Amino acid sequence: MNDGALWEHSRHWLNIRPIYAFGEWVLDSMPLFVGYGITWGVTEMAYHFSPDQRAGIEGNVRQALLHTQPALSEPERERQVRKLVYKIFHNRGTWFADLSVMAGRRQVSGLFHFEKSGDWSALRKQLATGRGAIVASAHLGNWHGGGVAMARAGVPVRVVMYKNHAGDIMDTKVAKRANVQQTYINSDPMAMMEIVRALRNGEVLAMLVDKPWDSRSVAVPFFGKPSHFPVGPVRVARLAGVPIFPAFCVWKRTRQYEAILCDPIEVTGKDPVEAEREAIAKLAAVIEKHVAGNLAVWFNFTPAWSAS
Amino acid sequence: MNDDAVLRERVKAMIVQCARLKIQPSELKDDWPLFDKEKGLGLDSIDVLEIVVNIEKTFGVQIPDRETGEKVLQSVNSIVDHLKASGVKT
Numbered sequence: 294m295n296d297g298a299l300w301e302h303s304r305h306w307l308n309i310r311p312i313y314a315f316g317e318w319v320l321d322s323m324p325l326f327v328g329y330g331i332t333w334g335v336t337e338m339a340y341h342f343s344p345d346q347r348a349g350i351e352g353n354v355r356q357a358l359l360h361t362q363p364a365l366s367e368p369e370r371e372r373q374v375r376k377l378v379y380k381i382f383h384n385r386g387t388w389f390a391d392l393s394v395m396a397g398r399r400q401v402s403g404l405f406h407f408e409k410s411g412d413w414s415a416l417r418k419q420l421a422t423g424r425g426a427i428v429a430s431a432h433l434g435n436w437h438g439g440g441v442a443m444a445r446a447g448v449p450v451r452v453v454m455y456k457n458h459a460g461d462i463m464d465t466k467v468a469k470r471a472n473v474q475q476t477y478i479n480s481d482p483m484a485m486m487e488i489v490r491a492l493r494n495g496e497v498l499a500m501l502v503d504k505p506w507d508s509r510s511v512a513v514p515f516f517g518k519p520s521h522f523p524v525g526p527v528r529v530a531r532l533a534g535v536p537i538f539p540a541f542c543v544w545k546r547t548r549q550y551e552a553i554l555c556d557p558i559e560v561t562g563k564d565p566v567e568a569e570r571e572a573i574a575k576l577a578a579v580i581e582k583h584v585a586g587n588l589a590v591w592f593n594f595t596p597a598w599s600a601s
Numbered sequence: 602m603n604d605d606a607v608l609r610e611r612v613k614a615m616i617v618q619c620a621r622l623k624i625q626p627s628e629l630k631d632d633w634p635l636f637d638k639e640k641g642l643g644l645d646s647i648d649v650l651e652i653v654v655n656i657e658k659t660f661g662v663q664i665p666d667r668e669t670g671e672k673v674l675q676s677v678n679s680i681v682d683h684l685k686a687s688g689v690k691t
Contacts, residue, residue: 481646489654490667507645525647532650
């Protein structure tokens with residue numbers, strides 16, 4: 294069954310299995326500059342023929358600019374929105390090409406570089422207790438790359454995700470090559486058993502927390518307006534007694550990434566509902582800060598202020 | 602009320618609380634499938650997590666893996682059976 298909200302979010306004419314297979318074949322069998330060139334062309338087409346996704350990003354970027362740069366005149370803001378949306382589409386194309394290379398047969402260890410930033414020792418300290426942790430990321434930069442960077446750093450990482458229309462074939466290959474475990478939750482109620490076991494075994498669970506995956510969500514301030522964030526990740530953290538480390542993987546240059554690990558957020562307090570809300574608000578604030586600093590790689594194609 | 606009935610009431614109260622159900626524990630039938638959306642309660646993976654953690658906290662009984670979870674978390678009856686088999690009386 295694929296009844297999560299993310300199933301609908303991922304519906305797009307390019308998000309089909311043959312496209313992923315073709316992309317991987319092109320990136321595998323041709324010189325990289327040819328592969329990236331073809332990707333640029335396909336992305337240009339996607340930009341012109343994806344009105345819903347374009348509108349989604351436009352609305353998101355507009356609100357982000359309204360909040361972070363209120364002094365901008367409306368015409369200037371709209372000019373920046375158009376420019377950024379175009380850039381975001383093409384960056385998403387690069388994202389796709391990078392992942393296709395990571396999923397393919399090329400030797401990638403020297404091809405992709407991950408520079409760590411933030412206090413990674415805090416995560417090591419947490420793992421030394423014998424319990425795992427949750428790493429929470431957003432549709433920002435190359436989140437798969439973040440998992441790869443963690444695995445390269447020797448962190449036992451498991452990605453928790455919903456299946457989408459096609460991307461999972463690439464996700465699975467990238468994860469396999471990088472020695473990253475995966476758990477698909479979808480509507481399988483017993484998937485949580487695997488997740489609890491993983492946390493108790495000292496694994497790090499990586500998940501995207503910026504889109505509500507079902508009706509369990511809480512609205513917290515995000516770029517000045519209430520936006521719905523999923524309750525699931527903070528509830529897992531609270532019940533398992535583990536901290537949440539916000540983390541992001543943003544690119545600096547071609548195939549050069551910065552893997553940022555932020556300070557942990559604890560989900561504690563006498564009132565569990567309030568503790569969860571507080572943690573979600575803190576998470577949203579950290580995500581907002583990093584999105585604001587990397588707007589051109591904010592790949593949230595669905596309106597951030599209308600999901601419930 | 603005998604031991605079995607007391608245990609059953611506690612399990613029902615725990616399920617209602619964990620899943621934030623808008624029904625009284627007494628309305629919960631012993632054989633309702635927990636995860637069936639049409640014939641049962643339609644609980645999801647987060648509810649499973651809450652129930653598993655609460656069974657541990659309240660009764661001191663672990664549900665260590667997926668296989669045990671699939672067997673135990675069928676209905677109130679199956680949870681009660683597992684608790685009794687683990688030595689819980691009330």
